[in-house]
Amino acid sequence: xxxxxxxxxxxxxxxxxxxxxxxxxxxxxxxxxxxxxxxxxxxxxxxxxxxxxxxxxxxxxxxxxxxxxxxxxxxxxxxxxxxxxxxxxxxxxxxxxxxxxxxxxxxxxxxxxxxxxxxxxxxxxxxxxxxxxxxxxxxxxxxxxxxxxxxxxxxxxxxxxxxxxxxxxxxxxxxxxxxxxxxxxxxxxxxxxxxxxxxxxxxxxxxxxxxxxxxxxxxxxxxxxxxxxxxxxxxxxxxxxxxxxxxxxxxxxxxxxxxxxxxxxxxxxxxxxxxxxxxxxxxxxxxxxxxxxxxxxxxxxxxxxxxxxxxxxxxxxxxxxxxxxxxxxxxxxxxxxxxxxxxxxxxxxxxxxxxxxxxxxxxxxxxxxxxxxxxxxxx
Amino acid sequence: xxxxxxxxxxxxxxxxxxxxxxxxxxxxxxxxxxxxxxxxxxxxxxxxxxxxxxxxxxxxxxxxxxxxxxxxxxxxxxxxxxxxxxxxxxxxxxxxxxxxxxxxxxxxxxxxxxxxxxxxxxxxxxxxxxxxxxxxxxxxxxxxxxxxxxxxxxxxxxxxxxxxxxxxxxxxxxxxxxxxxxxxxxxxxxxxxxxxxxxxxxxxxxxxxxxxxxxxxxxxxxxxxxxxxxxxxxxxxxxxxxxxxxxxxxxxxxxxxxxxxxxxxxxxxxxxxxxxxxxxxxxxxxxxxxxxxxxxxxxxxxxxxxxxxxxxxxxxxxxxxxxxxxxxxxxxxxxxxxxxxxxxxxxxxxxxxxxxxxxxxxxxxxxxxxxxxxxxxxx
Numbered sequence: 001x002x003x004x005x006x007x008x009x010x011x012x013x014x015x016x017x018x019x020x021x022x023x024x025x026x027x028x029x030x031x032x033x034x035x036x037x038x039x040x041x042x043x044x045x046x047x048x049x050x051x052x053x054x055x056x057x058x059x060x061x062x063x064x065x066x067x068x069x070x071x072x073x074x075x076x077x078x079x080x081x082x083x084x085x086x087x088x089x090x091x092x093x094x095x096x097x098x099x100x101x102x103x104x105x106x107x108x109x110x111x112x113x114x115x116x117x118x119x120x121x122x123x124x125x126x127x128x129x130x131x132x133x134x135x136x137x138x139x140x141x142x143x144x145x146x147x148x149x150x151x152x153x154x155x156x157x158x159x160x161x162x163x164x165x166x167x168x169x170x171x172x173x174x175x176x177x178x179x180x181x182x183x184x185x186x187x188x189x190x191x192x193x194x195x196x197x198x199x200x201x202x203x204x205x206x207x208x209x210x211x212x213x214x215x216x217x218x219x220x221x222x223x224x225x226x227x228x229x230x231x232x233x234x235x236x237x238x239x240x241x242x243x244x245x246x247x248x249x250x251x252x253x254x255x256x257x258x259x260x261x262x263x264x265x266x267x268x269x270x271x272x273x274x275x276x277x278x279x280x281x282x283x284x285x286x287x288x289x290x291x292x293x294x295x296x297x298x299x300x301x302x303x304x305x306x307x308x309x310x311x312x313x314x315x316x317x318x319x320x321x322x323x324x325x326x327x328x329x330x331x332x333x334x335x336x337x338x339x340x341x342x343x344x345x346x347x348x349x350x351x352x353x354x355x356x357x358x359x360x361x362x363x364x365x366x367x368x369x370x371x372x373x374x375x376x377x378x379x
Numbered sequence: 380x381x382x383x384x385x386x387x388x389x390x391x392x393x394x395x396x397x398x399x400x401x402x403x404x405x406x407x408x409x410x411x412x413x414x415x416x417x418x419x420x421x422x423x424x425x426x427x428x429x430x431x432x433x434x435x436x437x438x439x440x441x442x443x444x445x446x447x448x449x450x451x452x453x454x455x456x457x458x459x460x461x462x463x464x465x466x467x468x469x470x471x472x473x474x475x476x477x478x479x480x481x482x483x484x485x486x487x488x489x490x491x492x493x494x495x496x497x498x499x500x501x502x503x504x505x506x507x508x509x510x511x512x513x514x515x516x517x518x519x520x521x522x523x524x525x526x527x528x529x530x531x532x533x534x535x536x537x538x539x540x541x542x543x544x545x546x547x548x549x550x551x552x553x554x555x556x557x558x559x560x561x562x563x564x565x566x567x568x569x570x571x572x573x574x575x576x577x578x579x580x581x582x583x584x585x586x587x588x589x590x591x592x593x594x595x596x597x598x599x600x601x602x603x604x605x606x607x608x609x610x611x612x613x614x615x616x617x618x619x620x621x622x623x624x625x626x627x628x629x630x631x632x633x634x635x636x637x638x639x640x641x642x643x644x645x646x647x648x649x650x651x652x653x654x655x656x657x658x659x660x661x662x663x664x665x666x667x668x669x670x671x672x673x674x675x676x677x678x679x680x681x682x683x684x685x686x687x688x689x690x691x692x693x694x695x696x697x698x699x700x701x702x703x704x705x706x707x708x709x710x711x712x713x714x715x716x717x718x719x720x721x722x723x724x725x726x727x728x729x730x731x732x733x734x735x736x737x738x739x740x741x742x743x744x745x746x747x748x749x750x751x752x753x754x755x756x757x758x
Contacts, residue, residue, distance in 0.1 A: 044712045069705045085697045318464045326448045
């Protein structure tokens with residue numbers, strides 16, 4: 001286990017739990033949402049902005065930072081904390097998702113992943129040991145094991161072939177997890193294991209049991225949100241949680257919409273990351289207390305109301321829907337920024353509400369309220 | 380003259396002057412630099428940011444706002460102040476520069492300018508009366524007359540032809556100025572005349588004398604910075620000032636580099652706007668106390684110093700050259716934003732220094748220091 005890292009559950013409400021995750025760079029109240037700072041920066045949003053929005057912990061991408069500027073530069077500048085100016089906790093993903101799922105040109109074998117750099121075209125090898133070493137150089141508070149991610153829906157035309165491939169990837173992920181655990185040199189960095197297994201409950205249970213035998217500080221759900229049915233996913237989360245140590249933090253990687261988050265919280269998840277708030281913002285789609293607001297819509301051309309009258313973000317404090325629509329339509333980058341600030345605040349505030357509701361034993365009304373909004377409701 | 384508008388000179392140092400320009404939405408200490416908010420927003424920079432940086436007055440573009448979202452939308456939202464959230468003074472340019480100088484497809488005749496909208500391809504007519512009416516609808520504190528701008532360097536192959544064309548444009552600008560002055564309906568909006576005449580001192584003197592016969596609240600130098608020699612421009616400024624009422628504010632439109640500003644201040648200019656600070660920022664070029672810093676340069680890859688150690692902006696307070704270079708190279712929009720905040724603060728702080736130095740009778744050392752930096756000095 002890592003020095004300076006621990007997790008304690010402070011309240012439960014059904015399977016939902018609130019907790020405190022201590023890291024070398026600060027304590028994170030859970031459930032928590034991690035804004036995605038792929039290259040060491042959330043798009044258009046500074047470290048000072050993120051502090052003002054109430055962010056607690058950021059996620060950076062090992063693969064992208066390895067490509068540019070390279071971990072040696074980051075390490076020389078005091079790690080991610082010194083380099084980026086975000087002094088709070090950092091989590092780094094391992095790059096496994098990017099290199100094993102995103103390109104047919106990358107070759108995965110037992111040793112690791114051989115991939116072609118999009119920057120210089122050179123072939124590079126990422127092994128479990130190298131993934132740990134890079135993350136140690138980046139200096140994140142929480143590192144992730146290198147995993148092989150196979151989407152559940154792969155080879156729909158050949159379900160038997162898909163099952164075999166997912167099983168093989170899940171077993172390999174376990175062997176890589178052992179190598180990652182053995183490769184750790186840095187005492188002050190937590191390492192999380194990743195449960196794979198596609199949409200196969202038995203396989204995910206096996207992966208969870210096997211991962212839990214290793215000395216990880218927390219556990220993540222990998223390879224979800226890639227095509228499996230909504231209710232199926234919740235069943236898989238619950239089945240996996242039954243096999244994991246209850247006292248360890250649980251992280252659902254890469255998901256999702258507000259509804260995904262509150263339902264996963266109800267199933268016992270503690271930690272989230274997702275690009276949706278910032279990506280939607282760039283397309284002019286805002287999360288509000290009244291549902292989705294497509295800010296480019298012509299009906300907002302002369303709407304003097306703030307994007308969300310029930311929001312305390314800097315955008316809603318000052319900006320009308322009419323002005324936001326104008327900025328987005330004109331391609332003015334301030335529009336994407338103001339929408340991003342709002343959406344991030346919406347997510348972070350939802351997590352704060354979830355924590356308070358769990359502590360009060362009243363999480364179900366929060367979940368039900370978000371579920372009732374749906375994705376189609378546009379005010 | 381406009382209600383709620385006046386200008387008073389508070390200190391002189393040679394020809395340089397410090398003053399206070401009162402507008403319906405606040406008082407501007409001069410010399411002042413106006414950040415350019417073409418579409419009602421400085422690129423990537425919010426009204427709250429501009430307040431924090433010390434901006435006093437912004438410039439918006441009548442032509443662009445007429446095209447999108449249209450002045451009726453802006454007017455319905457409380458004018459530029461209500462629409463954009465910048466509650467301080469606004470100056471609008473008339474659109475003359477855009478429509479008379481930027482496209483060979485636009486046709487200028489005595490009535491006005493017929494131009495093709497880049498948004499919908501339709502032909503539109505902008506007359507002096509219409510330019511005033513649009514600016515009154517936008518609700519700016521200071522409006523500009525519609526002028527015809529002919530660059531001094533036009534038709535270099537035929538100097539006689541160019542001279543004739545510039546003379547005709549200057550005389551037409553004067554007739555349009557009379558129509559603009561007659562078209563004013565709104566008492567609480569100042570209107571500035573524009574002196575034209577290319578690089579011809581006699582023509583600029585004539586234009587200044589003629590413009591000064593009209594009841595304008597201030598006067599601008601138009602059509603400069605378009606090719607004339609540096610020292611020639613200073614001679615033209617001084618010659619023009621000799622023909623203008625000394626008690627009125629003087630505005631040099633669209634210029635320029637820090638050296639251009641301090642030299643023009645020494646020649647008696649009070650007001651500036653320019654896109655250079657934000658445009659340079661987007662290209663990674665920063666103005667610093669040590670000269671230009673090209674932040675994408677490889678030498679900064681592991682440079683932990685702030686962009687300008689002598690700067691009090693939010694970027695320099697928190698961000699290293701290494702991180703800024705990384706953001707700019709990765710095309711991360713936060714890089715352009717952080718560089719823009721810095722460059723704007725550099726310009727605004729330079730103006731504050733100029734005001735203090737003029738009040739102390741010591742402007743020359745400020746001018747000399749900026750001149751000594753040059754544009755080639757990269758730290």
